[in-house]
Amino acid sequence: MxxxxxxxxxxxxxxxxxxxxxxxxxxxxxxxxxxxxxxxxxxxxxxxxxxxxxxxxxxxxxxxxxxxxxxxxxxxxxxxxxxxxxxxxxxxHELGIDPGLIKDGVEAHLQELLADRMETLGEGWSLIRREFPTAIGPVDILGRDRDGVTVAVEIKRRGEIDGVEQLTRYLELLNRDPHLAPVKGVFAAQEIKPQARVLATDRGISCVTLDYNALRGIQDDKLRLF
CATH class of the missing domain: 2.70.180.20 (Protein Yojf; Chain: A;)
Incomplete structure (x- = not known):
């Protein structure tokens, strides 16, 4: 830097x-x-x-x-x-490779639950890998939709603009890989701020509101996709 x-x-x-x-x-x-x-x-x-x-x-x-x-x-x-x-x-200054942000318990558990239940994002969706590595840090979930299109999922407890920016950077890198491209993005959080939703929509990124209890099987197990 x-x-x-x-x-x-x-x-x-x-x-x-x-x-x-x-x-x-x-x-x-x-x-x-x-x-x-x-x-x-x-x-x-x-x-x-x-x-x-x-x-x-x-x-x-x-x-x-x-x-x-x-x-x-x-x-x-x-x-x-x-x-x-x-x-x-x-x-x-040479900072080296950053280990990345360690997620809190809720975010880590959301990632684990969603990876195990990719069908909640859509029928026929499947998991490629959790913590998919890139040069600027790991993507929370890399999967495929029912049409076989690669999908990068960024998970937050509270979705704000910086999370959308982070996913945008991941998508720019992933779409350079001919084995993965085209890659589309999903921004998933328990709460998504209006400004973050507007920015995500403008960039062609889908927003998903996560229900933690539903993913745990306590309530209805469907996500609300906007």
């Missing part, structure tokens, strides 16, 4: 246009190719970002020692242009 603290301005050019005026900011360049720009607030949310796969080109300014310009381009041709006015810190 590369950490850069700089006074910079940022311009996004794509489906929309956006401009961040000059200010000190933190720029993160991760090993997966993503680039994100952060202020000293907003918790974990970046001001702007470019998801992988993308390319970063570092170029000079006008040749007289003026600003350096970073141009980040994704596969859709969208651009993030970062104009550096003053670099305050620039360092790189």
């Amino acid at each position: 590369r950490l850069v603290i700089a006074r910079c301005s940022v311009d996004y050019a794509g489906r929309l246009t956006a401009h961040l005026p000059s200010a000190p900011r933190l720029i993160l360049v991760k090993a997966d190719g993503s680039v994100s720009i952060h202020a000293d607030d907003r918790a974990y949310k970046p001001l702007n970002w470019m998801s992988p796969p993308c390319t970063l080109k570092e170029g000079g300014g006008d040749g007289d020692g003026a600003e350096n310009v970073w141009t980040v381009v994704n596969k859709g041709g969208e651009k993030l242009i970062i104009t550096m006015e003053e670099v305050l810190h620039d360092s790189s």
Whole structure:
């Protein structure tokens, strides 16, 4: 991971246009190719970002020692242009492979129950593998629907936007594998926030509301699929 603290301005050019005026900011360049720009607030949310796969080109300014310009381009041709006015810190760190988030008891049990009862997602659905490995972490469940299409299932106790983003990254990687593609996504949680549902729907990801007791056989054993 590369950490850069700089006074910079940022311009996004794509489906929309956006401009961040000059200010000190933190720029993160991760090993997966993503680039994100952060202020000293907003918790974990970046001001702007470019998801992988993308390319970063570092170029000079006008040749007289003026600003350096970073141009980040994704596969859709969208651009993030970062104009550096003053670099305050620039360092790189090798973090290695992250072991991933250890799920709490409920999420782990939901994964186990759903893997054993894939038919609750749909008639004829089957399991390929739990914790299917990828370069950025394991997919909770990889399965097939009744038509033989590969399905990646991300399970949360509470479904929020970051969970949809996580599943989106998995789908981008899985769909590069010709033995698995096309791969569609299912975002499954006991509760799904409205914003997460809108984002998932926009990206072609199905949302499933899980009933923990029903999966355990205490109540009706069907899922509510929206």
